[in-house]
Amino acid sequence: MLDQRLLRDDPERISRQLARRGLKLDLTSLQHSALQERDLEERRSNLQAEGNRIGKEVGQRIKAGASPQGPEVRSLREQGNQIKLQVAGLEEEEKALQSQLRDQLLALPNLPSELSPDGKSEADNVEVKRWGEPRRPYPGEQLQEHWQIAERLALVDSERSVRIAQSRFVTLRGMGARLERALIALMLDLHAKRGYTELLPPILVNSASLTGSGQLPKFAEESFRCADDDLWLTPTAEVPITSFHRDEVIAADQLPLRYAAYTPCFRREAGSYGRDTRGLIRLHQFNKVELYWFCLPEDSDAAHEQLTLDAEAVLETLDLPYRRMELCSADLGFSAARTYDLEVWLAGAGTYREISSCSTCRDFQARRANIRLKADKGTRLVHTLNGSGLAVGRTMAALLENGQQADGSVLLPKALVPYLGTDRIEGP
């Protein structure tokens, strides 16, 4: 959520920044509402002060011996009643305005960082780094895509999964299931070594949690909801982790707080019909290890670099070639001020494919979720950052495509041997 003070004082700046996302907004009426709300608050609180004075005076007069039914007390009471009525009227107006203002503010995305490059679309994202040597086919070699390899080696069963749930769900089996589990363990172990505290949070989350991290109210259709409860299947661990500290004041010397959490993630993928229908790339349910920082505002730019390096460490540990893309202003997610996407090389598809998205949200989520820090003087909003470290299914896809061998087996990186007891997947 954006700062209401900024809205009152400098709506032009907000418009200018949101224009970089491709949003053309006239904020004058919103600013007007915000100013009007402040005006109502001032009038209301002045009236309340008057009412408080009267209330105190009544108490003092009665204490001093005045009759509670006497004329002087009665006249004060009547004044008090008058004020009460006026206050009630103003309060009603104020609340209506407030909730309308809040609804509108909650629907506005974060301002892009001044560090994010300008752009009009995905095409304007900037490659900032490349690591590893992409696996290319040898002359005459026909590389398979991961879903072909997975089917051939019986690592997944898509058809039966439709029977269990519907399309875009998979059942991993045999080495497929073991590999997924091994990858989760490897990622969590790696992050623990790098100083992250592991969390295993609830994966059903309430509306306040989704609002806090920015999925609600705008993206309700993207999440699965439990009809009888105020609970949703979490679309990412970012949601429960943000709310882990919702409404808290964190001592400055506790920061940064760094968490790594594995959760299944659930997304309706509305509007993506026909895209990535095969394999492990786009599923309604997928596993992800998420990295998350709560930090001091002045540290968040450096934290963003570090968090991204921590995600890249997984790819490097697994010998997976990747590149780092800096998203342009138009391609930023709703809550993000600045984002690096990590794209892994998929040898079978012959492309780089997003496997992690590392963002700083600055105070955007902290303001929604009311997460502050206490320094020497007063409180401030913390900054929050999140990044996948990594999407597990896509990691498996990359390992299958990049590790495929001429004999049909898949060679796995050495780092997985302690978890799997082998560096090779052969047929069933």
Add this chain to the structure above:
RNA sequence: GGAGAGGUGGCUGAGUGGUUGAAAGCGGCUCCCUGCUAAGGAGUUACAGGAGGUAACUUCUGUCGAGGGUUCGAAUCCCUCCCUCUCCGCCA
């Protein structure tokens, strides 16, 4: 799911209609005193929003789980909801 108890400041915990944003203790911070493994003394210490001021700060309002109600006045009375604890039931 049933019965009972309860939700007060960083923590413990008083407070059943009138200057109570809240006693006391612990903890934190500042200063003073003192040398011997610590103690003593003084002061200070909630959050949010608004107004004024370059600022230190001053001032107003709200907040004692949340929301409503009664009243001139509510932490205190009434209603609804949420949550926690204990016992019972059920259960991986």
